[in-house]
Amino acid sequence: SMFLTPLLFIVYDRIVLPRYRRSQNDEREADTIDEQAPVIVAGVGRFGQIVCRLLRANNVPIVALDHEIEQIENLRQINIKSFFGDASRPDLLETAGIEQARLLVVAIDDRDRSVQMVEHVKQFFPGVWVLARAFDRGHGYRLREAGADDVVSETYHSALELGGHALTAMGVHPMRARQMTWVFLDNEKAHEDELFDAWKEIEEGIRFSPRYGELFMKLEEALSSAMQSDWDEPKQEDVPIWRPPDR
Structure with missing residues (x-):
């Protein structure tokens, strides 16, 4: 039992807990977005949070969206306006003011959905400048092909x-x-x-x-x-x- 205990903790942290959190997030309804800004940041994990902090430090109004409630709560604790919800949903983007926005930062942790989001925004809101985070060179090419105006690799x-x-x-x-x-x-x-x-x-x-x-x-x-x-x-x-x- 002493030998198995560390393995069980690893399984719990990497498999059980993420699935439980994902289930909770899937069941929770998206927040009502009651504010708009010229910059929308989709995805506020370790990458998106830095973008948000830099913009706020320069007095640039932002609206942050993320499907992980913990990330949203972290931003709210430092007074960054943020909302829970799947940022790739067109209706949420529209509520957040994508039609009037000047910049969309795509930093969600899903390669396929990030590409789909870029395609949607550039098709229906071509005037919005799209800055996208890529996981690697291949993902960066896909984002560029989808229409992203600027692509930055996460680790580059x-x-x-x-x-x-x-x-x-x-x-x-x-x-x-x-x-x-x-x-x-x-x-x-x-x-x-x-x-x-x-x-x-x-x-x-x-x-x-x-x-x-x-x-x-x-x-x-x-x-x-x-x-x-x-x-x-x-x-x-x-x-x-x-x-x-x-x-």
């Missing part, structure tokens, strides 16, 4: 930031490491349309294609070449004193 920038720290830990000057991350971003940006067009040609059910792979390798070669560009190390008086870490 944090991974790039950590990569910069890794370069510094290996002895690269911090300003050089920062420059390398900028080069990485510029290189990806320069090839994103070409990769997206190649992705659109991939037949359904096939995860990869020779042309896409060829283009991706081309991107890697361009990235490697860009990283080798000359760099003038800043003068000591221009930056704080820095020494490479001990190996």
Whole structure:
């Protein structure tokens, strides 16, 4: 029994409790949305909450929607106007003022529903700028194909930031490491349309294609070449004193 107890706690936390919460959320009726704002944030988990806080800190009015009551209660405790309900439902979006909104942030934790939401909004409310969170490159392509005006990968920038720290830990000057991350971003940006067009040609059910792979390798070669560009190390008086870490 002592051996099984930890396993039972894991099963409860990862399977039983989420299903119980999901059942409670499914049974609960959506809140009555009595406020509208120029920005609607759909999904206020760990990603959407940061967006909400940044906007509020700059006095940008927002209306937040989420299908997880706990997330809504967390936002309400810090005085961010938020409502419980399935943000992908067209009627809730309309009640929240999507017709008059300037920006919709899509950050719900469901890949398919997020794509459907973008498709719906861009079809019926094309004037609304749609900023969508992607889980990975493939999901980002789907969101872009659905009409999203701007797509940001959930882990992309944090991974790039950590990569910069890794370069510094290996002895690269911090300003050089920062420059390398900028080069990485510029290189990806320069090839994103070409990769997206190649992705659109991939037949359904096939995860990869020779042309896409060829283009991706081309991107890697361009990235490697860009990283080798000359760099003038800043003068000591221009930056704080820095020494490479001990190996």
